[in-house]
Amino acid sequence: MRILVTGGAGFIGSHLIDRLMHENHEVLCLDNFFTGRKHNIQHWVGAPNFELIRHDVTDPVRLEVDQIYHLACPASPVHYQYNPVKTIKTNVVGTLHLLGLAKRVKARILLASTSEVYGDPEVHPQAEDYRGSVNTIGPRSCYDEGKRVAETLCFDYHRQNNVDIRVARIFNTYGPRMLENDGRVVSNFIVQALKGDAITVYGDGSQTRSFCYVSDLVDGLMRLMNGDCIGPVNLGNPEEYTVLQLAQKIQSMVNPGAQIQFKALPQDDPRRRQPDITLAKQALKWHPTIPLEAGLETTIQDFRSRVEGAIPAPSIPYVEV
Ligand SMILES: NC(=O)c1ccc[n+]([C@@H]2O[C@H](COP(=O)([O-])OP(=O)(O)OC[C@H]3O[C@@H](n4cnc5c(N)ncnc54)[C@H](O)[C@@H]3O)[C@@H](O)[C@H]2O)c1
Secondary structure, eight states: OEEEEETTTSHHHHHHHHHHHHTTOEEEEEEOOSSOOGGGTGGGTTOTTEEEEEOOTTSOOOOOOSEEEEOOSOOSHHHHTTSHHHHHHIIIIIHHHHHHHHHHHTOEEEEEEEGGGGBSOSSSSBOTTOOOBOOTTSTTHHHHHHHHHHHHHHHHHHHHHOOOEEEEEEOOEEOTTOOTTSOOHHHHHHHHHHHTOOEEEETTSOOEEEOEEHHHHHHHHHHHHHSSOOSOEEESOOOEEEHHHHHHHHHHHHOTTOOEEEEOOOTTOOSOOOBOOHHHHHHHOOOOOOOHHHHHHHHHHHHHHHHTTSSOOOOOOOOOO
16 A cells, blocks of 8 residues: 655654555655654665655645555644644644545545543543543643644544544653653653653652553554544553652663652643543454563663764754744
8 A cells, every 4th residue: 555654754653654664565754854853764765665755744745645644743742832833733734734635535544643632631541532621722732722623624524525534542652763852751761860860750740641652552553544443542551650650660770870850740731641442442452562661671772872872862943833
């Protein structure tokens, strides 16, 4: 099949491309390289069934494809809050363009939505029918409200134009190739521990998160794309850890001498986030298989090679609104 991956040079997109290339598909990677890196997909450049397209999804695109994995959007608060107007434009205008393309060429399109559509949830764990508790005007709104509109667009194109959609609600995912400067707990803690800095925990660390290893997530995305369930489907690891437990685990695995330091909790930081994956288990026959410790092991190895200077971290480029 001819498969387009928007955001293909990013963390999840590049792992997805690895899987698709191993399955001998023709793969088109489209990215504006805001948070993506050529290094993530460099090993495929030159392969006859791989094409790299520098493009911004806020501009229309014309291609002939069978499937579209629409992942283009910065995923971590530091990056999506860097230029919030651009973030919401990417989610709304970008998704409109990709849905327009899917409609034109009759491709199936999968939207990478997020657990952030649940906002700061009042129910635990969150199932797909929970409608969320989201702040429309907060600093995270460009991302979470943006993704909510992106989901709405998908379902309207589906109902109105018969576009073949799939919607995945992705929960915290981690693994090799996460950006070291993305400000998320796993990357933050590993980099701090590797550098011998204090591990910073926001609040008292009792807020919980669930962490899904990237290969599990990619498997879930591919099952969703190639199955009959259109979603939205939660994809994440339901095993819940407090942020302090994660800090202590990474401290013991990387640098038992590192200090743990507590700082003020940022605005709109959710207290708890845990997926209910009953639907994914039933409809996709999917569940995560990689235990946290095993996933952290390979993630730490990857960060170690980068922190030790093998691959420089990119600086955040200026992105026009
Ligand atoms: N990583 C997670 O834990 C997580 C959780 C929930 C949802 N998601 C979603 O999954 C997708 C991928 O996330 P990720 O963690 O790989 O993030 P990432 O930042 O590593 O990847 C996003 C990619 O999209 C590209 N991009 C951003 N804006 C673009 C634009 N306007 N035009 C073209 N390309 C653009 C970036 O350069 C990057 O390569 C995102 O849509 C994100 O919202 C991720």
